[in-house]
Amino acid sequence: MATSTMPRGWRLAGRYTLLIVLTIVVLFPIWVMLVGALKPGNKVLQDPLLPTHVTFDTLREAWRDGNLGRALVNSTIVALIVTVAQVVTAVLSAYAFAFLRFPGRTFVFGVFLATLLVPFEATVVVNRSTVQDLGWLNSYQGLAVPFLATAFGTFLVRQVFLTLPKDLREAARMDGLGHLGFLREVAVPLARPTLGALALFGFLSTWNQYLWPTTISTDDDWNTVQSGLRALAQAQIDKPNLVIAGTVIVALPIFVILLVFQRQLVRGLTAGAVKG
Amino acid sequence: MTRDAASRRRWRDAPLALAMLAPSLIVLGAFVLYPLARAFWLGHQRCDPTGANCRSNGWDQYLDVFRSEEFQQAFGVTFRFAVLTVPVGLALGVGLAVLADKQLRGMGFFRTVFSSTVATSVAVASLMWFFLLNPSVGVLADWIGGVAKNPGLLQDEDTALWAVAISSIWANLGFTFIVVTAGLQSIPADLYESAYVDGASGWMRFTNVTLPMLGPTLLFAGVVLTSRAFQSYGEFDLLTGGGPNGSTTSLTYLVYGNNSIIKNNSGLQAAVAVLLFAVLLVLSLAQIRGVERRVHYGN
Structure with missing residues (x-):
């Protein structure tokens, strides 16, 4: 020493x-x-x-009073819809930007880039009335549709597609693979680790959303776990340990999921994920 | 090649491209670009306090809002919240990551623990701290005593923002830890070896090798944490409801909070939302520059 x-x-x-x-x-x-x-x-x-x-009585009571079973089902359904949709829309749009030539590509890409600069918190005022006009308050559509595509996902997948050698596309063309065949057989399998990270990240950020579900779920039956927890906290403000029992129920599934998927999470966060 | 053939090639992929881009374009257009433009328009309309009878009357409402006491107080709250949370959160994240970075027995366990708060949503983290700080049953309130028991840290005008900040620092610790740990692992080991050979002490290796090499990572984490601080809403909604006496009414709470004085005035809400966008735009541009630097100088 x-x-x-x-x-x-x-x-x-x-x-x-x-x-x-x-x-x-x-x-x-x-x-x-x-x-x-x-x-x-x-x-x-x-x-x-x-x-x-x-x-376990307190946990049981919180489960019942907060309607948390229903909220868990709602959150799971919405998060799964959003996750699948985000991966699909990201793969499709990333493929167009990486492999297709079309007029205005740079401009459209710029438009995607610009949407990254708009914080969701600045658009909720208008999005709420859009969803209301569509008759989607208190519905899965209302909870999910605004998040079915993100420019972040497009960028992430495009980055991966751009690293694929050009010869790969040429070789596939020689073998008679069209764009969709190449996408399915070659590009998507090679991007799988990134898609896994994107999926986990999409699931988590949807699951953890707070402002949106508390804004558009006015009916108890359409609460996600986060807005359900808020409803429980406000209804039972005099029973702190009932509220904390509800918090445990909401926190537990995500702790388990993250223990299983730690590696994907690290990849997603360090890739420049910004929404929390 | 004839010009005809060139033009055909240029357009050949266009229908497929349109089909592939359409789903993303529709969603981003309808729920990101349109609402921003619409909020910009709504923000100049003067409405009566119930949000009815909105009408256009010049664009000076933006100036009025910007100059109003409520906006300036909320901006001050948001700014102080960022100043309270970001530097401390970064320092803690770096400290934990450096401590748990060595290849020693049991570090996997410590890494899992320090990453764990990333699993807590804003509602979960806030209600945990609400429980800890509850003046009648909270453990921390008992230990601290004094103002923490009566009226309670979250109920006192002078301490409420600090208390919310602590909850937020804790909740973001997992994110910072993960990002800084990844940054540490990308520092080449031979840099440390040559510093060691040169006789640099542990602290000197930290300040002369670790910190400079972490620069881009810290910039990235710092900008993410800052923009999160400016977008925070759930903490204020659950822990303090914007109170007491407006001391925790952030910009987001001013727009969306139940106790906000502009709760029913869509014109004013839109105006504040647009100004919030403008503030975050500056931060986002800083972030893009940060990410570019990360690409250029990072691993």
Whole structure:
């Protein structure tokens, strides 16, 4: 150790101690939430850090009061529709930009680029009345349709398509593959890791949407998990541990999904994902 | 080649291209470009307080809104929120990522823990902190005492924005950690080796190798966090409802919040939304420049 006066063992121990302390700090809110959700309402002030008086009644009550079963179904359906649609629209439009020659390509690409500069928060005022005029308040269409395509997805997939060698397209043409055949047999399989990241990212950002569902779901039956949680929090403001039990129910599925798909998530976030 | 043949080639792919672009163009046109243009138009209309009888009367409503006390207060709140959350969030993310970066036993576990808050939606994270800070049952409120018990950190005008900021920093920590960790892993190991051979201490290696090499990553993460801070809505809606006394009424809350004074005035809402767009446009352009730099100088 030419550069340090401290022995290596001590430094390692210091690093691990710090890591453990920080782990406790980061996980602290999650732990308090879990403990709170497992207590009956009249014991919420007792041992807030320890799982005593464990009961599932609070979770059950939150599930019922918040109509969370229905909200989970709604969120799943909407997120799946949006995910599939985003991948499909991204692949199609990216293919057109990467492999097809047509007049005005640069201009249309510029239009796509411009939509990235518009924050969703600035368009909700008008989108709400559009959806209302279409009669789509409280519906799956209303929750999903504004998000069926994103310029972000188009860019991400186009980047991958542009890295494919030109010879590949030529060889495929020799083999008699048209554009659609080439797209299906060659381009999409080669872009699969990126498409996986895009899919996970689309699913997560749809699942986590807050402003949109709270704006257009006015009926309890059309809440997503996020707007359902908001409704529960506002209706049961005097029962903090009922609300926190609802929070656990909403948080749990996403924690599990992310543990499984960690790698895709890292790829999606570091690719320049901006919507949270 | 004759000009005819060239022109035919130019147009040959056009029908297929149109078919492939149409779904995206329709969605982006109807739900991104049209609403922006429409909001721009609505924003100049003067409506009565119930949102009825809107009429065009020049474009000076934008100036009025921009000069109004409510807009300036909301802009100040939003700006302070970004200043409170972004630098601290970045520093914490870098600290955690550097600590967990070594190839040592158990680092996979620590990485999963530090990434974990990325799984929390704004509603989940906000309600966790609402529970922790609840003046009657919250653990943190008990530990802190004083103003945290009465009236509560989220209920006091001087502390509410700080409390919301802490919740937001925690919720964004996972994102920052993941991005910075990826940035660290793209730094070539031989840079550290030569610094080590030159006798640089751990801290010197951090300031002379790690931080400069992380530059593009930090710029990217910083701009994303800043634009998120400017777009934050759920935190304010759930934790404070814009209160107390407007101390947490952000620009987004001014447009969409239940307690906002312009709640029913679509003209004013559209005007504030357009001004929010203008603010974020500046940030987005900074981000594009940042991403370009990332492409040029990054790994």
